[in-house]
Every structure is written in C-alpha cells, then in structure tokens.
Amino acid sequence: MPKQIPLPHLLQQQHPDVQLFQQSGCRILRHQHCHLNASRQVFKAEFWYKNNAVTGSAAGRGTTLFVRHDEQHMILRQYLRGGLPGKLLSNQFVFNGYQKTRAWREFFLLLEMHKLGLPVPEPVMAGIDRSGLIYRNYILIKRIPDAVDLHQKLTQQALSDELWVHLGGLISSFHEQQIYHHDLNIRNIMLDKQNQGWLIDFDKCARLTGDNWKAKNLQRLHRSLEKEQAQNERFFWSEKDWDCFIQGYEAKSR
Known part of the structure; x- marks a missing residue:
C-alpha cells in the first residue's frame, strides 16, 4: 500500500492542499480534491480500461487517454522523449532528484498558475516511477469541458x-x-x-x-x-x- 510522506517543507507551506505518497520506487503527488487512491496503477492505461473509464484518446508523440472518475473528466499523459533520444529511450529519463523530474515541475507550475487565476487545467495527480538512475513519469489533469x-x-x-x-x-x-x-x-x-x-x-x-x-x-x-x-x-x-x-x-x- 502507498505510504504518505511529508512534502519538502517549503512546498508544504506553499501548497498545503498537496499530498505526497511513496509506493516502492514510485512517488505520487495528489491534490486533496482528488479521491483516487494514490497508486502507481492509476497511471497505467490498463487500470482505466479495466474499469470501463476510458472516454477517448488523442495521438501525439504518445497516446493521451481521456478518462473519467466520479463524473470528473481527466487527461492521462505519459512523458515521452522526442527526436533521436525518443527512438532509443522512449519514456525513460535520467533521475537527478524528484523535484527536477518533468511531472513534478509541471504539476507545481500548473498549481501556481491556477492560483494566479490563469486559464490552465488543474493538476490532479503526478507519478514519478524510479528504478535506479532511470525514471518514468506521468500526469493526470482535469479536462477543460467542451474545448x-x-x-x-x-x-x-x-x-x-x-x-x-x-x-x-x-x-x-x-x-x-x-x-x-x-x-x-x-x-x-x-x-x-x-x-x-x-x-x-x-x-x-x-x-x-x-x-x-x-x-x-x-x-x-x-x-x-x-x-x-x-x-x-x-x-x-x-x-x-x-x-x-x-x-x-x-x-x-x-
């Protein structure tokens, strides 16, 4: 089961509505308005298909899933590399600290912009799945209605x-x-x-x-x-x- 751990002190002060969980090598950020279990399974397409909760998809550098939970429509995105590195490593990145991962940085930037009143989607969860010096990361955000x-x-x-x-x-x-x-x-x-x-x-x-x-x-x-x-x-x-x-x-x- 995921275990809740404290956020870094400064982030906890700035974002008291964010929780941080640890599940083996995976760290999960979750906004308190989210009622999903903080599990690495949430970031897997199989989880949403198994629960008949996929409402669509969009092709880009990778596949973005449109999903639904408790009438909340969201977007699940995995971070992928582009160019030549993307052909070799695809979804793998070199780990240099959780706060430097792409999912962590985007999650908190979205929160910051939302608090500034800028028109951006709200972040729901982010996952950083680490294995030694390599990590994969994911983000789940609210979908903008009818856009x-x-x-x-x-x-x-x-x-x-x-x-x-x-x-x-x-x-x-x-x-x-x-x-x-x-x-x-x-x-x-x-x-x-x-x-x-x-x-x-x-x-x-x-x-x-x-x-x-x-x-x-x-x-x-x-x-x-x-x-x-x-x-x-x-x-x-x-x-x-x-x-x-x-x-x-x-x-x-x-």
Missing part, C-alpha cells in the same frame, strides 16, 4: 477580430506573470464553448526573468500558424488576424 484546440477551430472556420484580440490578451497574461511556454503553438491553445482561451501542456515550461524571451515566444506561435496554413488545404487564418492578435497582446501588457 477544442485552435488548430481544429481554424480548419473549420475563421475567427472574429475580437476573438484574435482576446487570444493576444490571453498570451500576454501569461507573459505578464513571466510564464514561458516551451511549445507555444496553436495545438496548445484551446477554446471552450464560450470562446474563452486556455493554454495547455506545460511540460518543460517555467517562470523566467527578464523580457528578452517573450518576442521569440510569439515568433514561435506565428511560425506554427504559417506552418499549418501551408500544410492544410482549408485553414482560415491571415496576417490580418495576427495584427489583431498583437493588438490584443500589446493592449493587455500596457
């Missing part, structure tokens, strides 16, 4: 000028809090039924100092729009839309 990513939206219809201004203000609100998104592209921006924007997938993201990185972050997003426009026969975007986006970004940052 689609910006890529899907733009392959279906054009967005209004007002919505592009809103999206510019969305990204500006993260930059104002010094939140750097490592992979800022249109597949990581979501729109819900009320056309409110959300930002997702904060793996390898962080709070940075200074402002020099912000323009490059915007350029990355712009390149993703250009790339998808070139690759999709139907893609409702133009440079005029980007002008509206920048207008919203600059208005929010003043």
